[in-house]
Structures are given as structure tokens and as C-alpha cells.
Amino acid sequence: MSLRHAVLGLLAEGPASGYDLMKLFDVSLANTWPATQSQLYSELGKLAEAGLVAVAAEGPRGRKEYAITDAGRAELRRWITDVEPTRVTRSDMLLRVFFLAQVSPEEARGYLRNQAGLAAERVERLEGIRPFVEDGDDNLSRYGRIALEYGLRLGKAQQEWAEWAESQIK
Amino acid sequence: MSLRHAVLGLLAEGPASGYDLMKLFDVSLANTWPATQSQLYSELGKLAEAGLVAVAAEGPRGRKEYAITDAGRAELRRWITDVEPTRVTRSDMLLRVFFLAQVSPEEARGYLRNQAGLAAERVERLEGIRPFVEDGDDNLSRYGRIALEYGLRLGKAQQEWAEWAESQIK
DNA sequence: AACTACATGTAAGAAGTTACATGATTTT
DNA sequence: AAAATCATGTAACTTCTTACATGTAGTT
Structure with missing residues (x-):
């Protein structure tokens, strides 16, 4: 809804x-x-x-x-x-992680490296839209900046996690 | 699929x-x-x-x-x-942020404070399941730990963001 | 005259949610 | 004998995706 x-x-x-x-x-x-x-x-x-x-x-x-x-x-x-926001957000990116034992360690690391790269790209793309909302004083720009910060922070956390995860696979 | x-x-x-x-x-x-x-x-x-x-x-x-x-x-x-993981994950939690100007500043701050609390709870709940996967050496436990770390990191980032966001609303 | 932008809709199908419906074993 | 657990399914509904379909007004 x-x-x-x-x-x-x-x-x-x-x-x-x-x-x-x-x-x-x-x-x-x-x-x-x-x-x-x-x-x-x-x-x-x-x-x-x-x-x-x-x-x-x-x-x-x-x-x-x-x-x-x-x-x-x-x-x-x-x-x-x-209304309480929905609890779980599905992530097929994370779902694959559970099953990484089904592919070779090299492939598993490749998957995670790729995800780290995609997260980095996403963060860059978001940085790119910052200038467009930077100095708007309408409601959507004002709160859009807060939402943007969310994307930036979570994107970075995701990138760092993927890099860490890659290092965990022996 | x-x-x-x-x-x-x-x-x-x-x-x-x-x-x-x-x-x-x-x-x-x-x-x-x-x-x-x-x-x-x-x-x-x-x-x-x-x-x-x-x-x-x-x-x-x-x-x-x-x-x-x-x-x-x-x-x-x-x-x-x-197969490339799906790009966007919908978040009705974040969607509400865009429209926070429609409620009073107190309500807006309350919303974000509440989200910070829920994120903290989620992190705690995830910490609680850690003992159950900690020393499994089956595939699902091994990769489950990596997925768990994802939830933990992202949850913390979300909590910190919500606290920051609350402080941004004058 | 041709192109671009404006503008609205329908249809089919896949995916997910909630509720209903039924019955057989095993344990206490 | 009763309760808990095991076990499978169907139906109705909502949401989302993809593709199709059509036409008008303004610009070059």
C-alpha cells in the first residue's frame, strides 16, 4: 500500500x-x-x-x-x-551469500568483490545527485537530503562489508 | 524469481x-x-x-x-x-522521510527517534542469534555468519543515521 | 512536414500475503 | 484420550513488471 x-x-x-x-x-x-x-x-x-x-x-x-x-x-x-514501517526488506544480493558454498572460493570472492564495486558505484552515483538537491529549500529537497544521506551511509557500510566478507573466504 | x-x-x-x-x-x-x-x-x-x-x-x-x-x-x-542482484530495494521507512514535512517537527523527530530505536532493537535481536551460528561449520552457518555481519553493520548504520537525522530537524 | 514531448490508458502474468481447509502421527 | 506436532494443499486478493496501444500539441 x-x-x-x-x-x-x-x-x-x-x-x-x-x-x-x-x-x-x-x-x-x-x-x-x-x-x-x-x-x-x-x-x-x-x-x-x-x-x-x-x-x-x-x-x-x-x-x-x-x-x-x-x-x-x-x-x-x-x-x-x-503505521509501522515494514520489517524485512528482501535482498537477493544477501540471499546469494547464504549459498556461496555452491560455487568455488574464487567465484565467491569474485561475487563479493563485484558487490563491493557496485556499492561503490552506487555511492558515487548518489554523490552525483547531491548538487541537485543541495540548495533547494522546498520540502522534497530538504528531506530528500536526509534520505540521500541514508543512501550514502548505507551504501558505504555495504561496500565495507563486502570487502570484509571477501577477505573472510579462505 | x-x-x-x-x-x-x-x-x-x-x-x-x-x-x-x-x-x-x-x-x-x-x-x-x-x-x-x-x-x-x-x-x-x-x-x-x-x-x-x-x-x-x-x-x-x-x-x-x-x-x-x-x-x-x-x-x-x-x-x-x-544474474545481477536487483538494484533497488524498496523502503517504506525511507519513503516516509520524504514526506516528514507533512507532520509537525515534533512528530517528525519522534518518527526518526522511533526508527533509531527499532534499528537498535533489530541489532540486538541479531546479536541474540549469533550464539546459534557461532560454532557451526556447515555451509549455512558459515555463510550465515557473513550475512549476519551484514545485518549488524547495516543496522548500526541505520541507527546512527536516524539519530543524526533527528538532530537535523529544527 | 517531421520530430519531440506530452499524455493516458489496457492486458497479461509473476510474486507475495492472508486465510481457509484437512488430516495423520506421536507424545503426554 | 487429548494435545502437540507433522504435513500438505487451495483460494482470493494485492502488488509489481513488462509490453502493448493510442493520440495530441508544440517546436524546429
């Missing part, structure tokens, strides 16, 4: 069309909660039906601009403060 | 019934790739149909003991070495 709240959260900053939201997703939530276009449009339809958003304006090319309603705002706040 | 490989990975250590696998999941992969009973049984059916596992023995109460086949072992190795 989180896509629904992701959409509500973006609409809380101002009205937008499905098309606008898609672009917004790509520059803000892409690393946290990716969404596809088809998912977005159907979610907007359901949100409208539930009265959490409403079509505020119609434009050219069938454009429908959605705005969050009071009920939508209330639901968003309820979700933030009263 | 990862549940399939999780099952193959466990069966690579030895034959087991769906019931056995369920218990194995709970003590080994639960934090990395949880699975429900219904999911497991239907996956075993599909794996058998695909020839990646086979019923090796039948026991009382309709017990069916499955064993991995050569094709299953090959598929497992292929998945480990040739």
Missing part, C-alpha cells in the same frame, strides 16, 4: 498530472520507491475513487491535474505517524 | 520436505527472504515440474522429501554467478 502514499506525498506538495508525477518519481523517489507509469495511472484512478485525490483541472491532450484532498492529507499523516 | 533459488539453495545442503524447509527458512533466511508456507509448497511443485528438484522419498502423513537435481544445482550456480 505504499505506492498510494508515495503519490499522496508528492501531491501534498502541489497538484500534478500522472505525467508530472512520473517525472517527479524519477528525480526524487526512484531510489526509494520506484514506480512504473502503468502503476501510477491506475493508482491515481483508485485514489480518486477513494476520495483521497481529485481532478483539480483538465488541460490539453486529456491532461488531468490531480490535487490531494483533506481526506488524502489526513490519510498521509496517519500513514506517517501511525 | 528468488524464492525459487532460495529453495534450491537450501535443498543444495540436503533433501528436505516442505515442512522442513519452512522451519529452515525461519531460522536462516527469515531476515533476508521470508516465505510463507503456501508460497513454499507451490514453489516446490513448480520446481519439480521444471526438473530442478525431485521427490526423493515419501514418508508418513503424505510427507514428500525433495532433493535437488543436477539441473537444479546448475541453475543455482548460474543464478549466483551470472
